Amino acid sequence: KAGVTQTPRYLIKTRGQQVTLSCSPISGHRSVSWYQQTPGQGLQFLFEYFSETQRNKGNFPGRFSGRQFSNSRSEMNVSTLELGDSALYLCASSLEGAHNEQFFGPGTRLTVL
Amino acid sequence: DAKTTQPNSMESNEEEPVHLPCNHSTISGTDYIHWYRQLPSQGPEYVIHGLTSNVNNRMASLAIAEDRKSSTLILHRATLRDAAVYYCILNDDKIIFGKGTRLHILP
Numbered sequence: 001k002a003g004v005t006q007t008p009r010y011l012i013k014t015r016g017q018q019v020t021l022s023c024s025p026i027s028g029h030r031s032v033s034w035y036q037q038t039p040g041q042g043l044q045f046l047f048e049y050f051s052e053t054q055r056n057k058g059n060f061p062g063r064f065s066g067r068q069f070s071n072s073r074s075e076m077n078v079s080t081l082e083l084g085d086s087a088l089y090l091c092a093s094s095l096e097g098a099h100n101e102q103f104f105g106p107g108t109r110l111t112v113l
Numbered sequence: 114d115a116k117t118t119q120p121n122s123m124e125s126n127e128e129e130p131v132h133l134p135c136n137h138s139t140i141s142g143t144d145y146i147h148w149y150r151q152l153p154s155q156g157p158e159y160v161i162h163g164l165t166s167n168v169n170n171r172m173a174s175l176a177i178a179e180d181r182k183s184s185t186l187i188l189h190r191a192t193l194r195d196a197a198v199y200y201c202i203l204n205d206d207k208i209i210f211g212k213g214t215r216l217h218i219l220p
Contacts, residue, residue: 004156042210043157043200043210045208090156092157099145099204101159102157102159102208103158103159104157106155107156
């Protein structure tokens with residue numbers, strides 16, 4: 001079965017702009033989690049969505065938001081981009097939640113200039 | 114903050130067993146111990162997880178201390194393709210990744 005897909009794979013934006021990233025989970029998976037990975041901070045949890053509801057949230061400012069659709073696909077939005085938002089954004093899906101095995105996508109590499 | 118402590122890096126020779134340690138002294142009774150690894154230029158991939166008993170799968174074994182304050186991921190016969198960053202994570206509602214252990218495999 002198809003794995004987790006993320007689009008776009010690469011993105012370049014300038015400070016102040018906003019960006020939307022997309023994640024399609026594995027068919028049948030209802031939980032989608034988002035992570036930010038940077039060389040300095042490593043992998044950091046952003047939020048988790050389950051059945052269209054945000055179930056858990058990490059310590060990120062309100063500029064980072066997300067949503068999940070009825071087909072479990074999820075989007076993540078970052079508004080008013082800052083240079084420090086440059087990172088690899090990873091999405092992971094699982095059957096019921098983060099306590100299950102998570103399957104990660106290849107990530108979206110965001111560069112903010 | 115991550116609730117686990119791992120060595121920053123380890124080295125092993127190819128085709129030898131590798132024991133990757135993890136300390137989690139503040140583990141609660143409901144926390145599962147998960148291991149993921151991240152190969153270069155890829156997203157993390159699940160390796161194994163357990164609660165109290167030792168676990169085996171096709172990739173690795175997980176040995177959990179009786180008091181659950183530490184665990185060890187065992188790769189029985191390391192190959193060059195096992196070179197990666199290995200993350201030990203306590204998993205209740207969300208995953209908090211630490212810095213992990215960068216495993217180098219020497220040919």
